[in-house]
Amino acid sequence: MTKYILSLTLVFSALLAPFAMYAQEQAFSIIYTGSISGELEPCGCSLKTDFGGLARLSGYLAEHRNELSPFILIDAGNFTDQNTPQGKLKAEAILKSYNIMKYDAVAFMNNEKAFPDDFYSAVLSDNAIPAVSDSIPNSQSLFISRNGLDVSISIDPGALRDKSLNVLLTDLPVSKAGLMKGWDVIITSSGETLNEPVTVNNAVILAGYPRGKKTGVLTLTAGSEGGVRNFRHKWLSLGSDVKEDPGVRAILNDYDLKVANLLKESKRPPDGDTYLGVTRCAECHQLFEESWKKTRHAGAFKSLQQAGKSNDPECIICHTVGFGEKGGFYSIETTPELANVQCEACHGLDRDHVEDFSKPMKRVTEAACLKCHTRDNSPDFDYPVYLEKIIH
Ligand code: HEC
Ligand code: HEC
Ligand code: HEC
Ligand code: HEC
Incomplete structure (x- = not known):
């Protein structure tokens, strides 16, 4: 019962707030991942943890594009695993999948920095990835205009922009991220689990759900001068009932083949x-x-x-x-x-x-x-x- 009232309140605030009270303001969503750590898809060992994965996310976004729009799709970094031969195959499969999903911004954080530059130059030349990175020249910040709203996305805590919604991508722990002043939205890939957003200094702080088991959706109304006026948040837990994207499935199948070849090439223990x-x-x-x-x-x-x-x-x-x-x-x-x-x-x-x-x-x-x-x-x-x- 309480839950019902709560969700009614949510629906009301969602309907009334943006359109009645702030008629001139923009409502839109930030759909985000972070700290995927190389998990292309769940192992399927247990129904209770069988959530997430790239093929489901891509399938879900394609099928629900209209009702989710307008949105921007962001990865806050640490999407890769270790820099091993299998880790490289994972990184490649993830970036190819992000290309299909048309991510608007992909942060390169600590995990990503372990891979050599020539590895990325090969993958990124075939895949249009809007990287936000301090190791790729001129890519610390990027700007997106969606539905009349200017959004600035950066990994540089000093790069605030006027008249924009300022989104910081980081891998600092939530406690430290909250100290960054002036940001409207901060998304961390620290690997922490935040069940609800935290609000500090007018910033909405979010953490990408570890290993992509859930995908976050922050729906907000922004003032014409930037700033978050109002927001609500939900998690998408995509289970085996979600229709997979066949394009991403093909990438994952190709990954499985390449992993099998790696095993053939590797040396058998004595x-x-x-x-x-x-x-x-x-x-x-x-x-x-x-x-x-x-x-x-x-x-x-x-x-x-x-x-x-x-x-x-x-x-x-x-x-x-x-x-x-x-x-x-x-x-x-x-x-x-x-x-x-x-x-x-x-x-x-x-x-x-x-x-x-x-x-x-x-x-x-x-x-x-x-x-x-x-x-x-x-x-x-x-x-x-x-x-x-x-x-x-
Ligand atoms: C850390 C050990 C571990 C690893 C690694 C692991 N599994 Fe499992 N797997 C298990 C265990 C334990 C179960 C049984 C879980 C239970 O029923 O409580 C299981 C069950 C399963 C099942 C049966 C599910 C069912 O209910 O019929 C499948 C399928 C499976 N794993 C696939 C995989 C795949 C694919 C991978 C690699 C991506 C993988 N596993 C990696 C331990 C592991
Ligand atoms: C080498 C890894 C490994 C070890 C060690 C192991 N298991 Fe398992 N266990 C598995 C895997 C994998 C499965 C799932 C098999 C499948 O269905 O594919 C499983 C399944 C099971 C299941 C069936 C679950 C169900 O819901 O029907 C039981 C029960 C179980 N294990 C008990 C145990 C117990 C008790 C021990 C220790 C005494 C143990 N296992 C040790 C890997 C392991
Ligand atoms: C999933 C883990 C697991 C597997 C697989 C397993 N066992 Fe066991 N086994 C146990 C446990 C736990 C016990 C009871 C504790 C103990 O005696 O160490 C046990 C007990 C035994 C015992 C002693 C029984 C007694 O009365 O003391 C024998 C003999 C045995 N296992 C043989 C086998 C053989 C043979 C296989 C393979 C066909 C096997 N086990 C597979 C976990 C396992
Ligand atoms: C040559 C016959 C033989 C083989 C092969 C053998 N066992 Fe046994 N094992 C026995 C006998 C006999 C006992 C009962 C010993 C006793 O009661 O003192 C026993 C007892 C056990 C026990 C009960 C605990 C103990 O040590 O008394 C376990 C567990 C066990 N065996 C596991 C295994 C496993 C696992 C294998 C395969 C790796 C294996 N055995 C192979 C003959 C064998």
Whole structure:
């Protein structure tokens, strides 16, 4: 009930404020991301965290363009992950997707600065990205006129402009961003989670939702001299029911192919104290194998194949045995016997036991599960409840 009244109030203030009380003022939206940190799409490990991703965002914006307009689309930076071969592929896929979505401004912050200049010059020559950056000459600020409103977007805290709506992009923490005087809107990519905007010194401070799980929409009315008169804010949580943009999907599929090639090129870790695989344990523990086969662990690799991600190291690590370690899973072609979450993923590698079974294996504790059952990938994880489901 309270919620209903609240949303009615919101609707009223939204309808009355801009058009009745301030008839001459402009209402428009800033749609923003920030701190995406290389997350092209959610992994799909849990329905509860299956939100966000570039293909959904692009599909949503295309389908709702009219009702959202007028708006400007901004990324406040830290959209990339680390500067590794896979990180480069991610950065490229993100910038290509931003090109399709026609971002109005994309800030280059700390994460982006880790990549070499020649990497960007190649990507940016094929993609029209309005970069706001202090490492690219003459690109610290940019100006947009939309629906008669002048908007100035900058990463330079000293670059305020008259008669404009001044938007600062930063990666300072919210507490420090609030000290910047004179700005109307400040968007940070610090990686903090702000459930609601914070207002300090007449500035509306926003933080891009970590890893793009949500996209922010700030709808505001600006005075003719600039300044925010009135605003409301909402988050878009885009789930699997959102229609994806086929153009961005094609970019993500191409990324998956390139990642698979990276894995082929990378060096296989040396054999060593090799993992033995379930077949070996089953020689003596057949009943355990049979009951393990009924758990979802036994189908973990198939889940990746169905998602088209069976060659992505970032997924394989939790859906197989010993990936990245000596004698662990490497690829389905070379080490098919170590696909899935098998006995040794929990019980550990212990060849002594296999050679002499009077030597007991270490007991499995909750810590073994938490390597894979993280908050993001398994938000429902509760040890006693989950243990019950895998008893074998
Ligand atoms: C940190 C470990 C980890 C990583 C990394 C990981 N997963 Fe998972 N994944 C899990 C766990 C744990 C579950 C089971 C979650 C649960 O049910 O509580 C799971 C479940 C899944 C499922 C099954 C969902 C269902 O309900 O049927 C899919 C599909 C999946 N993951 C895909 C992926 C993909 C694709 C990637 C890489 C982008 C990935 N995973 C990376 C741990 C991981
Ligand atoms: C090597 C990574 C890994 C480890 C270690 C691991 N799991 Fe899992 N677990 C997964 C993955 C991946 C899935 C999802 C498989 C799928 O459906 O694709 C999963 C799924 C599950 C499920 C099914 C969830 C459901 O809702 O049906 C249970 C239960 C579970 N794990 C319990 C455990 C427990 C308890 C431990 C520790 C004793 C553990 N797991 C250790 C990776 C792991
Ligand atoms: C998801 C994690 C996980 C996987 C996968 C797993 N186990 Fe276990 N296993 C456990 C846990 C937890 C226990 C109970 C705690 C303990 O005894 O360490 C256990 C107990 C056992 C026990 C001792 C039972 C007893 O009565 O003391 C055996 C034997 C065993 N597992 C064999 C296997 C074999 C063989 C496989 C592969 C087919 C396997 N486990 C796969 C987690 C796992
Ligand atoms: C050569 C036969 C043999 C093989 C192979 C074997 N085990 Fe065992 N294992 C046993 C026997 C027998 C016991 C019971 C020991 C006892 O009761 O003292 C046992 C006990 C266990 C236990 C119970 C705890 C303990 O150590 O007493 C676990 C867990 C276990 N094995 C896991 C595994 C896993 C995982 C593998 C594969 C990597 C494996 N075993 C391979 C024969 C084997």
